[in-house]
Amino acid sequence: MERPAYLPDFENPPLTEVVLGVQFSPPNEYQQIYAWQVWDLYREKYSKVQEQPPLPPTFETFGIPRIMQPNIGFTNGPLHDRYWFLNEREDELIQFQQDRLLHNWRKAGDSSNDYPRFEKMIKNFEDELLKLEEYFHRVSQQNLNINQCELTYVNSIPLKQGQTEEGSKPENWVELLSVNKLQFEHFVSQYTKIIKANDQPVARLVCDCGTGFDQKRNPIIILNFTVKGPLPNNNGTISAAVKFLRDGRDTIVLSFDEITTEFAHKQWGKK
Amino acid sequence: MTRTTAFSPELESVMNFKVGPEVATSSTNSPVRRGNHNRQSNWYTMAFIKLNYLRNLESGWDGYRGKPVSEQNAYFALSMLTKICTDDTPAPHIIPGSGGDLQIEWHTTKGDIELNIIAPYKVNVWIDYKDHEEEIELTLGWNFDSIAEHVKKITE
Amino acid sequence: MKPPTSHDIYGNVIEYDHEEILNEHVVIRRISFEHLWNDNGVLRISSKAYKPSTGDGEGVSVDLKHLIEEAGIDPKIFGITSKFKGAVLLNVGDLRQLNLKVGYDPIKPPDPNPYHCQIWGINDKRARVLKSKAVWLVQYPNAEIQ
Numbered sequence: 203m204e205r206p207a208y209l210p211d212f213e214n215p216p217l218t219e220v221v222l223g224v225q226f227s228p229p230n231e232y233q234q235i236y237a238w239q240v241w242d243l244y245r246e247k248y249s250k251v252q253e254q255p256p257l258p259p260t261f262e263t264f265g266i267p268r269i270m271q272p273n274i275g276f277t278n279g280p281l282h283d284r285y286w287f288l289n290e291r292e293d294e295l296i297q298f299q300q301d302r303l304l305h306n307w308r309k310a311g312d313s314s315n316d317y318p319r320f321e322k323m324i325k326n327f328e329d330e331l332l333k334l335e336e337y338f339h340r341v342s343q344q345n346l347n348i349n350q351c352e353l354t355y356v357n358s359i360p361l362k363q364g365q366t367e368e369g370s371k372p373e374n375w376v377e378l379l380s381v382n383k384l385q386f387e388h389f390v391s392q393y394t395k396i397i398k399a400n401d402q403p404v405a406r407l408v409c410d411c412g413t414g415f416d417q418k419r420n421p422i423i424i425l426n427f428t429v430k431g432p433l434p435n436n437n438g439t440i441s442a443a444v445k446f447l448r449d450g451r452d453t454i455v456l457s458f459d460e461i462t463t464e465f466a467h468k469q470w471g472k473k
Numbered sequence: 474m475t476r477t478t479a480f481s482p483e484l485e486s487v488m489n490f491k492v493g494p495e496v497a498t499s500s501t502n503s504p505v506r507r508g509n510h511n512r513q514s515n516w517y518t519m520a521f522i523k524l525n526y527l528r529n530l531e532s533g534w535d536g537y538r539g540k541p542v543s544e545q546n547a548y549f550a551l552s553m554l555t556k557i558c559t560d561d562t563p564a565p566h567i568i569p570g571s572g573g574d575l576q577i578e579w580h581t582t583k584g585d586i587e588l589n590i591i592a593p594y595k596v597n598v599w600i601d602y603k604d605h606e607e608e609i610e611l612t613l614g615w616n617f618d619s620i621a622e623h624v625k626k627i628t629e
Numbered sequence: 630m631k632p633p634t635s636h637d638i639y640g641n642v643i644e645y646d647h648e649e650i651l652n653e654h655v656v657i658r659r660i661s662f663e664h665l666w667n668d669n670g671v672l673r674i675s676s677k678a679y680k681p682s683t684g685d686g687e688g689v690s691v692d693l694k695h696l697i698e699e700a701g702i703d704p705k706i707f708g709i710t711s712k713f714k715g716a717v718l719l720n721v722g723d724l725r726q727l728n729l730k731v732g733y734d735p736i737k738p739p740d741p742n743p744y745h746c747q748i749w750g751i752n753d754k755r756a757r758v759l760k761s762k763a764v765w766l767v768q769y770p771n772a773e774i775q
Contacts, residue, residue, distance in 0.1 A: 259548040261593055265556025265617035276525045276547055343638050349593045403616050432594045432615050536659035536713045537690035566666035568675040572682025576675060587676060589753055591683050597753050
């Protein structure tokens with residue numbers, strides 16, 4: 203499937219990481235000891251493995267508008283680790299735990315690795331999901347029952363390095379940062395937006411925007427977008443998840459284009 | 474979902490950012506709460522304690538094949554309650570089902586509300602006002618706008 | 630009693646109506662502390678106690694009273710422990726009037742229960758009806774039936 207023509211396109215956007223993810227009901231017969239079998243599904247390309255703490259379940263619900271309460275973990279028995287299956291260059295990885303599969307691309311090493319583009323990532327992720335579903339079917343005669351999808355774009359906008367005076371001002375890149383006239387030392391913000399279909403909430407867009415520093419202590423703007431939500435009609439199939447992620451990509455790209463300035467677009471080679 | 478990005482530790486530790494949608498991190502990575510909206514409501518604390526307890530039920534807790542409340546159902550219940558309850562809402566009763574599911578209910582002199590969480594995004598709702606003959610029954614997924622008003626009416 | 634003959638791929642009994650379980654028979658549903666809610670000091674049984682678990686084809690577990698009696702056990706003692714202090718009775722005729730099926734489903738060791746049955750077909754509405762028809766076999770301390 204080709205990239206929609208109506209989407210803004212940039213030659214070199216400040217993208218540093220993209221994450222595609224699904225959450226599903228843990229299959230009945232699966233246990234953590236089988237995680238190596240899951241790794242086997244992807245090992246040919248993702249030959250390295252790391253263990254990470256598990257991610258708690260997450261759900262997007264709608265009703266009384268309020269900021270979510272802090273996400274405190276329940277204490278209970280055995281927890282399933284989150285495994286990172288990394289490729290050789292460690293710029294792509296698959297994250298797996300008993301109720302999650304995610305695929306990350308990130309800038310790595312000398313950051314010369316190019317973003318493979320969403321169309322390629324979604325195709326690979328769909329294949330990975332199909333492999334996982336086939337495996338779960340062998341283990342527990344169950345299909346993947348996906349209940350939540352998430353797509354995240356992480357952008358890092360350098361402020362000082364190689365920039366003109368104009369380029370060193372945060373408000374010249376992101377309109378939200380026009381509060382810089384207050385001459386803040388540091389700024390952090392988040393907004394959320396309900397995404398609707400037929401006037402009903404179907405997903406949530408979260409935008410994190412603020413200032414920070416990169417590994418070399420150079421000032422940057424962090425601009426992250428996440429679209430997350432359930433699948434329509436509780437249709438927990440892989441094809442429904444792929445559609446959600448495609449729609450999410452559209453929302454993110456349009457939001458990114460909307461919140462950033464013409465100056466920024468010129469720097470990033472907007473087509 | 475909390476951000477699942479594979480940032481290098483150095484970059485993440487210097488970012489004064491919310492790691493997830495709910496929690497802000499300082500440069501020392503300790504959680505920092507924002508604003509006065511994050512004050513813990515009484516119902517939230519009670520619900521969390523009860524759900525944590527139900528997550529630790531032993532197998533066969535019901536005398537048959539009962540399982541503890543599943544992790545996903547527990548988190549979903551909390552997420553749902555944040556969209557239904559105001560700070561003044563009394564804590565609900567939370568009853569486990571045999572299969573890891575659960576039911577959230579309020580019973581007052583004005584009526585009864587039962588929210589039967591079959592699975593995340595599948596909630597059977599039953600509302601019975603004492604002064605109305607007609608009961609309300611519906612199934613909800615993720616939009617609990619309509620329920621918040623009923624909970625308020627029955628519990629205030 | 631004739632054992633069940635049809636099982637799914639997980640070994641669970643597929644729902645059916647057992648011909649030897651008659652309308653005049655009575656089944657016992659154990660009530661756990663977890664099924665109760667506190668109404669200003671009075672414990673009440675939640676309708677959830679009568680609802681099935683969430684898996685496809687799963688029913689509500691009960692014990693067949695006359696089988697327990699035929700084995701020489703007092704039903705008021707069977708299944709009652711420090712954890713399960715209460716039990717209610719449901720009439721099979723009432724269950725079938727609600728178009729429910731009652732099938733024999735003995736549980737094998739290590740925790741055997743040869744008197745175990747399941748009720749299939751309960752939805753939320755029928756569960757509330759069952760709640761209204763249940764009577765105590767062993768009254769849970771400080772609890773009321775409704």
